[in-house]
Amino acid sequence: MTFDQRDPSSSELTRSTLFRKGQAIEQTITRDLGISLLASGDGTEVIHHKLNAGGRWALVPEQGWDALEHIYILSGHLKWLSSEKEVVLKPGDSFSSHPVQEHFIFIAETTVEFLYISSRPVFHHYSKTTKELMDLAVTIEEKDGYTSDHCHRIREFSMMVGEAMQLSPNQMHALNYGSFFHDIGKVKIPESILLKPSRLTNEEYDIIKLHTVYGRELLESTNIPHLVSAGVIVEQHHERLDGSGYPKGLKGNEISIEACIVAVVDSYDAMTTDRVYQKGRSKEEALQEILRFRGSFYHPDVVDTFLAISDRIDREGR
Known part of the structure; x- marks a missing residue:
């Protein structure tokens, strides 16, 4: 070099x-x-x-x-x-x-x-496939009741947290793509379930949870290394430290730190974003909710870092 x-x-x-x-x-x-x-x-x-x-x-x-x-x-x-x-x-x-x-x-x-x-x-190796997947990810979020900025916000907030935690360059590279494509597996979830306005049945919720696995499989199928490495984050971003998450019920250090970052960021954005059927919570309410589950759902180091830079996230990310 x-x-x-x-x-x-x-x-x-x-x-x-x-x-x-x-x-x-x-x-x-x-x-x-x-x-x-x-x-x-x-x-x-x-x-x-x-x-x-x-x-x-x-x-x-x-x-x-x-x-x-x-x-x-x-x-x-x-x-x-x-x-x-x-x-x-x-x-x-x-x-x-x-x-x-x-x-x-x-x-x-x-x-x-x-x-x-x-x-x-x-x-063609690194442009067309990535562009098509990005367009697909944005389309999915719009169908799911978010604005088209949701994927970009999750990536931007996640990278802020990763930088503050001083992740290595290879971790940051994986986080960049894993955060943006976190919900891309929803493309394989039937719209009758994804867009259902009423409460999901247990069987329907089990199907929704498969979007994490589908997302990893979709990224792995590209055979593009930086997307393959991001697949682990996509699959794990709904895992929780106490083992109560999905799809595998991983605990503690079994979950990658990058996925732990996306878990906090995605939860915060979901809570504070206005949806068609629900007004978002205030920043303070969302932070209190995340703090309440520090160490049980969410990695304590990630929560502490997120709280420390929350003013910057709110200022620069919205």
Whole structure:
């Protein structure tokens, strides 16, 4: 892995590809990130990225993946987090790795544009499937009585908690996707149950609980490593420390800390969000409810961290 400030060797590549920005071969756009395939040939791809302020992007190690990966910053400031250091990349800075051997998390301090060059094709591998799943997740939440911002809030709050707890880069990467896709398994739940306005029967509730398993299976079926690793969080986010959760009734340290974070965040957002059939509780009422189940339902370290940053969450997340 190398990091160069104002790398002159990258400038020629930048000049030779920038004029193609308006002539992208393919594009994929999500709420935080837009990517455009500018050039592809002999296995090498040049992809323009526009990452909105606060958005996150990552490079992760994959078994059997030996590509040279190179980033060149065009505009804005991109904070690079590794297990050992934190660096802010600025226009003209570059980052290379061959191959990626650890998780690298990048956070946009401002809206950032950068070129990503890979010596092996990656565009379809990590863009289209993820985009389709994101659209699906938002659609499910809207059907379930939430606004389309629910998935984004769960991810944003979860990442705030994870950062405050100083999770490792690989944990943060898994949390980023696991939190967003936490309820994606509901796509396999019949709408007659998912949208039922009256109280569910025991049998119907048992079916609802399967959404955690379905979600893990759906992410695993993509065979995309960062989605596969997120599947554990998706499956466990309704587990509770005392073993009263589902689908497996896991206890204590059997539950990943990332899933424990999503459990608290999801509960808070569910309690404070206005639904079609129910007005949300106040922030204070929701925090008291979470505190009441500290150590029984919810991981005490997660609860303590969530309470400590709750003002920031309320200020920045809504």
